[in-house]
Amino acid sequence: MRALVWHGKEDIRCDTVTDPEIEHPRDAIIKVTSCAICGSDLHLFHNFIPAMKPGDIMGHEMMGEVVETGSEMNGSLKKGDRIVVPFTINCGDCDQCKRGNFSVCERTNRNKEMADKAFGHTTAGLFGYTHLTGGYPGGQAEYLRVPFADKTHIKVPDSLTDEQVLFLGDIFPTGWQAAAQCDIEPTDTVVVWGCGPVGQMTIRSAVLLGAKQVVAIDCIPERLSMAEAGGAITINFEHESVVERLNELTDGKGPEKCIDAVGLESHVSMGQPDTLLDRAKQVVMLESDRPHVLREMIYVCRPGGIISIPGVYGGLVDKIPMGPAMNKSLTFRMGQTHVRRWTDDLLRRIEEGQIDPSFVITHTVGLEEGPEMYKVFRDKKDSCIKVVLKP
Amino acid sequence: MAFPSNMTRSERDPKVLRSGPSSLSSSDRLARNLGWFSIDLGIVEFIAAEKVTGALGMRGKENLVRAYGIREIASGVMTLSVDKRAGLNSRIAGDALDIATLATAIRPENPKRDNAVLAMLMVAGVTLLDFVATGAHTVRHIRHSGERRSYSDRSGFAEGVEASRATARKKLGDLRTSSVNEGPPTKKTSGADSV
Incomplete structure (x- = not known):
């Protein structure tokens, strides 16, 4: 598949990479239909966030269609479901998740030891971000593995467009x-x-x-x-x-x-x-x-x-x-956003027509134009405020 | 394994098979090379000032060369940062200083005059590269007012701002009134859900 890959400071490439696979029974694979470049991606682009590694796939604002699921979805997710993926991965079972503090989930950071040393105590795993938060491959790609997918998802109705619901995952x-x-x-x-x-x-x-x-x-x-x-x-x-x-x-x-x-x-x-x-x-x-x-x-x-x-x-x-x-x-x-704490209410507001978050989109391009769009977004050229990528 | 970066990946994470177009432009790469060149030259000037002045017939100016070395290192660090333009501009100013200083060594009585001329030609060549890189980055970063769009029609509120604001204030007011009527306030939980 194609993906936007971090190779170093200001060096993001549209590479061909191996497809993601189910690694755990609670995983799902989605075919990404829309993703976006976030302001915090620019901090990674400029290498201001420590513990990035060359080869990391970027992106933490994404949505798509479920194409494969692990064996432990417990009925929460199935093939064909249309979901937005919160950028904070949450297990739904730990003390913090039970309190609604999803961005400090105690179980989803696969580099917990590193985070314990850097932060004192671990925080949640994040997509397309530093290895201090798990180094999970991000969603600026054609496919994405979603760990703890039975909890880390927001189902969205077909009546709403990608552009209306994409930003439920982060901004x-x-x-x-x-x-x-x-x-x-x-x-x-x-x-x-x-x-x-x-x-x-x-x-x-x-x-x-x-x-x-x-x-x-x-x-x-x-x-x-x-x-x-x-x-x-x-x-x-x-x-x-x-x-x-x-x-x-x-x-x-x-x-x-x-x-x-x-x-x-x-x-x-x-x-x-x-x-x-x-x-x-x-x-x-x-x-x-x-x-x-x-x-x-x-x-x-x-x-x-x-x-x-x-x-x-x-x-x-x-x-x-x-x-x-x-x-x-x-x-x-x-704090990083406790995404799932708010999304039911926000999805309702979008469905009721109180707000349409697509107002912020100024550029929509294909994934292959992603590396150039990082610079356009960074330099605020062409009146760029928000870039959506269509893999 | 074609890509060293794959060695750092977890066993089942996606691995790079083929690299595609990069966000790094040729001017970015030129600036990066100039940055490293600046740092390397600066280190040489700082730690081997005697050899530099000896080769150029400029004995007695060792401290000046060391100071130039520190300047080069600072310019190099800045050129390698995200503020390339500031780094490249400081390099151009430094080039002018270098040329002016070398000009004092191009005099008939200097036995190392040829070395000084060669050094000056090299500085002139690097100055040209500095100008090329600076020009490219200036073009990239300058935002012309003509290209600016107005987004004054993008409220995001289907009912308009004022209607949305009025509805929200009414709901918030009702919420506050009901909580006063119900008794002492309980601990707030950023009660967005109820608005």
Whole structure:
């Protein structure tokens, strides 16, 4: 089969690889009908996430048709079923899964020992990601083996298109979780840093959860136009002061809820000296992540507020102002998305027509164009916001 | 085994049979080679400054050459990072410094004048490559305002933003009212499901 394979920093190729096989009775094989390039794939593309290996198949947003199942599906899945695959693999049986904490499933990371050493305790296995999370082959491919498939799937009805449901596997529940863990009140101002695909989903989620006003921060005009279409007041940080504008919008009190949909590769600009220092430290490996957004959120957030972090961080950050964070009684909530916790509700909302997540798709291409599209997405060329691949 | 990367795969994971088109362009590869060249040259300049100055007839300028070595290493590291353009631009600035410094060695009384001329020609050649790589990366990364689209018609809400917002606020308001009427609040569970 063909698949997009990581060969090193900025080197992704559309290779021919061997087909996946059933390895365990709880496995299933799907024929991938649609998959997408995620913002966090760019962190792998740039080799900012440790423990990738040449030969790793990329991709953790995918869906398709079940073509083969193991012997222990217990009636949950059969050939021909159409499913979206959550990027967090979950067993459904461990303590964490029973609590709904699917992204920290205790049993699905096949490199548990490595994760125990790196993180203290293991987290769930993830598709198309670092070997710290199992190194499972990803879904930017024609076929995918889904481990623990009896639990790791979202069945979707034929009445909905791939484009409407594909993002149930990652960015939609990720944006939703980011907003939901803010405990939004009707009087809240919710600020979203970053108007990439997750930021866009977060904005819509905050609207659907009843925020008084949603503010979106970015510097890319087309992304800001999409944010505005979703109901956000926009701030282009290259043209105006984020702090001043947020104070203006909140009567000087600051926003109650701040969401970081940027993560470890925040924009570097001359107007933000800390970003230059972060970039320099990152180059010489004194720091792995650039936490400008975290610093800014802590500074602007209203005392007693909530900082929600769906953006991916990979390692170590410097100069986080914990003094202000502590004194302002801020609450931090973060984590990889507990996808299955949210998807029944989100699928219902899509079916009811409350929201159609396909609004975010700007490019649809074949798998063979994937390597080029990584660069188009990275460079934000051709007004690219979200790329869907059709294997 | 055709691909060394297959050795690191689990027994039944898909293995690479045939490699296809890469995201690495020729200008990426050129920048990568220039980055490594910069680091190699920088190390030589730093640890063998006496030999470099001796070969060029520039005795007494060892510390300057060592400083240039550190500059080369820094440029190389930056060129190998994702900020290639900054690295390549710093390399071009460094090339100009190198040429200016070598020009002082091209004088009739320098017995190693020929070596200095040769070195200057080599720097000029590498400068040309630096310009080629920088040009390619500048073209790739610059986003022209003309190519920007507006997505102002993509709300994602079938009923429109304001209707969706109003419905959500009403539901949230109702939820808060009912919880007040029912008694003291219980622990929140990010109750998105109920909205």
